[in-house]
Amino acid sequence: HDIMEVASLIGWERNQKKVLNFYNIRRRQLLEVEPNAAHLALVDLEKKYKVAIITQNIDDLHERAGSSNVIHLHGELLKVRSTFDDDLIMDWRKDLNSGDFCENHYQLRPHVVWFGEAVPMFPKAVSLIEDADLVIIVGTSMQVYPAAALLDYVDLNIPVYFVDPKPALLSRTSTTIITEKASVGIPDLVIKLLEESF
Numbered sequence: 001h002d003i004m005e006v007a008s009l010i011g012w013e014r015n016q017k018k019v020l021n022f023y024n025i026r027r028r029q030l031l032e033v034e035p036n037a038a039h040l041a042l043v044d045l046e047k048k049y050k051v052a053i054i055t056q057n058i059d060d061l062h063e064r065a066g067s068s069n070v071i072h073l074h075g076e077l078l079k080v081r082s083t084f085d086d087d088l089i090m091d092w093r094k095d096l097n098s099g100d101f102c103e104n105h106y107q108l109r110p111h112v113v114w115f116g117e118a119v120p121m122f123p124k125a126v127s128l129i130e131d132a133d134l135v136i137i138v139g140t141s142m143q144v145y146p147a148a149a150l151l152d153y154v155d156l157n158i159p160v161y162f163v164d165p166k167p168a169l170l171s172r173t174s175t176t177i178i179t180e181k182a183s184v185g186i187p188d189l190v191i192k193l194l195e196e197s198f
Contacts, residue, residue: 032105038186039065142168
């Protein structure tokens with residue numbers, strides 16, 4: 001798919017059925033998968049430290065693994081919202097179709113931030129990042145804004161771990177690069193962090 005056809009307001013206005021079908025397929029796929037070792041390791045980290053997860057992913061795998069503080073920057077696939085009132089959000093685990101309306105009789109849409117839309121959770125994410133004692137970056141190109149800009153709010157003196165098989169270059173001296181996929185690098189890092197204090 002051309003991403004603008006399925007992840008933008010223009011795409012929604014041009015072909016609502018195509019957009020709904022795209023997210024229906026993703027929703028069905030999500031319901032068939034389970035959290036991996038990285039998701040589970042982050043839950044272990046929460047047993048010793050206050051952990052906030054800021055994710056660009058729209059799945060619920062962190063929650064299913066047991067994480068208690070997850071901020072979804074780009075929305076949530078298992079939720080829908082009214083096209084009339086952005087604050088009218090509801091859980092949704094089945095297909096979403098044309099004619100599925102909110103209580104005000106407006107079409108429901110995926111609760112996903114599309115290209116060109118505001119990222120309502122960004123200020124909360126900034127606040128968490130500014131207060132962090134340690135930051136772990138996992139599996140991102142560091143090219144999608146505003147999420148990539150979160151690193152600008154990290155105190156230069158705190159440790160940053162970047163777990164990715166092919167990490168983008170970061171110009172921070174306090175960054176430790178772990179060139180592993182998340183399901184390998186995160187469990188190893190969590191073991192290390194649980195053995196020390198910071």
